[in-house]
Amino acid sequence: MDWLQRMNRAIDYLEDNLENHIDYEQISRIALCSIYQFQRMFSFVLEIPLSEYIRRRRLTLAAFDLKNRNNKVIDIALKYGYETPESFSRAFQNLHGLTPTLARNAGSQLKAYPRISFQIILKGVVGMNYRIEKRDAFQVFGLEDIYNYDNIANEQGVSIPEVWQNIGKNGEFDRLRQSVVGDWWSEGNFSKELGAVLAYDSYKFTNNTTFPYLIGCYKSENSKVSGYTIIDVPASTWAVFSTLSDGTGSGNDDLRSLKNRIFSEWLPTSKFNMIDGGNFEMYCTDNDGYEYCELWYRIEEKQIG
Secondary structure, X not given: OOHXXXXXXXHHHHHHOOOOOOOHHHHHXXXXXXXXXXXXXXHHHXXXXXXHHHHHHHHHHHHXXXXXOOOOHHHHHHHOOOOOHHHHHHHHHXXXXXXXXXXXXXXXXXXXXXXXXXXOOOOOOOOOOEEEEEEOOEEEEEEEEEEEOOOOXXXXXXXXXXXXXXXXXXXXXXXXXXXXXXXXHHHHOOOOOXXXXXXXXXXXXXXXXXXXXXXXXXXXXXXXXXXXXXXXXXXXXXXXXXXXXXXXXXXXXXXXXXXXXXXXXXXXXXXXXXXXXXXXXXXXXXXXXXXXXXXXXXXXXXXXX
């Protein structure tokens, strides 16, 4: 079963269970990947979280049900997973812009979000540059926190971009950068263009709705790691993509569009599957002083047959 079939069968399961409890473990079994990987692929391709898609689809169907005045609001609320009419009403108004009661009126303006399907669109205009690297196990260290997949924020409500801003202001970024001692590029067999501070995420399972994220550095022999979390990176094969990968050297691929292309263009047609165990964002500067980012994903070759 290929990537498209697996993803579309997972969508079939979601659609068949919009009126029931959705079992994330069942999605994982259908898609033949972890639920985190499924959510990652889903959000990068469609640019909305999986939970938001489910919410929109349920509230689209709820709007249809409201047109039948024999359906009670409380019954519709319970049908689509809301414990009270009040919570249903708030969610409904946030999406549709009016209350469930007003939605019953003739001529009321409502939003409808159709079901999606995954397809390969043959673009063929811009090539994707990537490389495959095999690396032995190594370690990274740094500042670790757990983030919610829906809003990409930690328990305190601070988003990942805000965390980066905060450590830049409070000096923690500089302290991290200075914690790597010596010629760590040669020790770790990294390009000299790689900056000292990197991001590493999804290297362990937390739960179905959260993921770990570490802002840190490669752990060299003399790194000053006191007070930091140390993470083991397993020996792996990596697919490496760059924001310079538009083929022109202009570096105008932003991270969002690059991730979208990786999951919608490269992954479905490649001979590799992405696997769990961590992904890197490596921040680099080329010889001309241009800053760019590399995305590193753990992969394995697809099994034939």
